[in-house]
Amino acid sequence: MRGLLDSLLSLAVAIAVGAVVAYISGYNPLLVYYSMFVVPFTDVVYVTSALATATPIILTGLTFALGLKAGLFNIGAEGQTYMGALGAVIASYLAASALALPLSFVIGISLAVAWAMAPALLKAYRGVNEVVSTIMMNWIAYWLVIMEASTTFSNPMQPSETIKMPPSARLTPLMPGTSLTAGFFVAVAAAPLVYWLLERSVIGYELTAAGLNPVAARIAGIPQSRVVIYSFLLGGVTSGVAGVLQVAAMPPSYSLATNLANVYGLGFDGITAAMLGRGNPLGILLAALFLGLMEEGARHMQALAMTPFEFVKMLQGIMILVIAVRMLELWRRR
């Protein structure tokens, strides 16, 4: 409950600061916020678009949260998502039928997990700080996927995209004319699933204990290597799914943009969602929905208030900054 109040407070501060910044930059703050928070609810197309935007963020948020729970700082969701998307593209290349869908998940998740395993093994067996290693992996993935997308898998008819997902393998919109697919339900199901895993399984207990006191956990027979590997593995799965969905469930193009536009920034949005949601899977779900709303609103803000899209990114940054201050102030009073 206190966590929710914190998040609301940070939102309030961000809105206030944002209003000042917008005004100074020559934009109308009332119009900005109206288009961001009210307009999306005026049409079902907008609402479903917001939900579709939230879908991958739920998953990448879970990746970061799984790390936090284990006492780790896994900021590799960005790169793992790229690899997941690449997996979907590879599957489309290999199978021209409905088979491409399950194959996408298999290849995408495997690639994402492999990408997560590198920093995990480095941390587990060489003690390499995961902050640095995951960021490096993100950038390597960035260039690798761009390279593959623009060469091997590029679409001859539309060079700014990769080849498309075979039509029978696509996840189609639930309502015609909207962008919301079954992928949303996959993501929404993932959050309580992760929560359940952490609370009810033995490995969840081990991760939780080790995250809070790694020395006591080690003595109790929970080696740090197991903790790192499981945490990163599960995180890689969720980000991999996010990446796959960004291709297989992305109407109308069902392909990966060669500048990675459909996956860029999702990892960091996930971190934002995880922080707003206090690292709690159900909180992350709510936070991701909220972020989806904000980003959908930002598109309208661009059109109606002429404000650059990045304004919403700055708002999110302020929110996290305030959370980092406020939430930790409460921590101090324990």
Place this chain on the structure above:
Amino acid sequence: MLLTQTIHAAIPILLAAVGEILAERSGVVNIGLEGLMLIGAFVGVLVGDVAGSGLIGVAAAWAVGLLLGLLHGAIAVYIRGDQLVAGVAMNLFGAGLVAYGIQAVWHVAGYRQTPSWALVDVNAMTVLAFAVAGAMWYILSRTRLGVAIRASGEDPEAAYSVGIDVFKIRLFSTAVGASLASFGGAYLSLAYLSVVTKDISAGRGFIALADVVFANWNPLLAIAGALIFGFFDALSYWLQIFGVARYEVTRMLPYIATLLVVAGVIGRAKPPRALGKPFRKE
């Protein structure tokens, strides 16, 4: 010349790393270097453009970094919160602010050339950066201030018990450290690349973190580390020019190099004992 380019490429990493060495030696970890660099690059061009002088732009970037460092320091030292989370917040905030700012101020999408009157001589900045590294080494190892800083990072209880104000030392070190990171950012936009983009830092803030470990928290060794990374950074442009390898592969090299170096070096590196642990008086 590859050598000069290596040195020039190494500077932003060196500055951020030396700054972070100062902060970490006092016991505070700031992973928000990436955000600080971005903000420094942006503020540098913005102020330098408006004021008509690159030097004023650099000074402004340095000052903004100092203020943000005070904020991070306050969070770490007085509120005693999770320093890693605060650092991530700094990165997110920096990225958002700069992306928005470039659009809002110059009405261009993510890329702005630095006007010629705001440029700063890259060689002068290079010399300055080396001087800063040398001065930092001297202060940390040969002065009483340095002893106080190191004590705050190794054993703050002991330091406090002999009257060292650990809080002020950590706040000061974090602030100055952050100012060097934003200074490095200004170098990127005003001296080295002559442009400001929404991701001009390209991971350099994190490479600087790797350099800190590589250097075993010694500012002089940080020079060596920065040069290694600078080499790969410069190399990627050369490989492109000579068409030896694909563009994307050359861009991957600095990150792969960092990863390998960091993987190889851990084990012999000894961080300050109280790094990242908030200090309580009673």
Place this chain on the structure above:
Amino acid sequence: MMIVLREIHKVFPDGTYALRGVTLELKAGEVLGLLGENGAGKTTLMKILSGIYEPTRGAVEIDGRPVRFRSARDAMREGIAMVHQHLSLVEELTPLENIALLEGPSLGGLGKPLRGKVEAIARSLGFEVEWDRPVGELPLGVRQRIEIVKALYLGAKVLILDEPTSLLSPPEVKSLLDIVRRLKAEGKAVVFITHKIPEVLPVADRIAVLRRGEKVGEYPPSVGPDVLVEAMVGKLKSWTLGREGEPSDIVLSVEDLWVYDRGRPLLQGVNLSVRRREVHALVGVEGNGQEALVDALVGLRRPARGSIKAGGLIAYIPDDRHGRALVLDLPLVHNAVLGIHRRFSRAGLFDWAGARRFAAKLIEEFSIVAPGPDAPVRSLSGGNQQKLVVGRELSKKADLLIAHQPTRGLDVATTEYVHKLLVDVRNAGAGVLLVSSDLDETLKLADTVSVMYRGRVVLNKPAREATVEEIGRAMAGL
């Protein structure tokens, strides 16, 4: 110079009432012994005198003038310095740098003027120090001397030594007492805080005894140890420790064990064995390898050479329960099953109902004071937390129990209880490796005694054949 601590009360933010109206006087050129058990308030009282704490009520007076210390620096300015039990030297810095810290964070250097001063002080007290090696590499006796030099460097007229001998070997204790006499001769006032009567008797002019935050009385040393013990501890009831059965098969065998830490050898060819129905006590001044040995036995350190063979399950009561045995932010039930949690696994899922029942059983069996299995373990008192840890480890019914300082920081009643439990474990057929720096506890419980010095086992004898002198000499490397 005359210092008076007048009607000092101290209540801590968590509600602990540490001092209840203590009044104490101190004069120049005298040695005051301050005696009391763990938790009596001696250290708290002296921390008030040395400026680290402020009294909740009451005042400190110097020559009749009330003074208020807001920090240790304030007290140092009046010439009052405290040498703590856990030395406040920064290990990564050299002794010279540690003293330079006292001069504050200026841009001044670390050169000759500083060095000259400290060398002169050391010489006046009759010893030498290696000023340029990191403190972490110097023996504990030397580190203590550096602390004393530090205090005198700032012009201390009053030196408070908090349990100064707890980490020293017998010959080092002798040197320390000589230094105390020299300080007295130079006109300083010395407060000697301890719970070890034989050490304070030869050197004190006057002995004040604290118990549970109150001053019980002041005595001249001639009053004798028995009076002092009764003042310290009140009336004690002790359990009779019945030993049943003799040691049988070997349950732990350590052979030629070498452990290194960053190039330094912590264990140099240790040989040790523990048998069933044996309490094998491992004694030695802290830092001679016992911690490294325990770390190696529980898997926290990897041996470079040698072997460890354990015939069965190992239970471990660590010396640092907060750091090693408990996860403070988790509820009691989570902590109750830590280490045996796999027993509650049902195809990967956690049987929480079963875990709760187990926790409730522990609470009852070991008289743990807690609201219930879901209570946050952080809210339990230290004694109850230790009981939880002991109970949990005992429930493993292990073949080998490693008890590392199991009664440190516990009150007398809980200590007796834990001792009884350890003997019960032994009698039931397990082997107990008791690592303790408390010689009384050791001799009370042990079947066999081994002494560690500088990473080696230098003495190994059945307890009934070993004398205190022998053990003391072995601890000092003689």
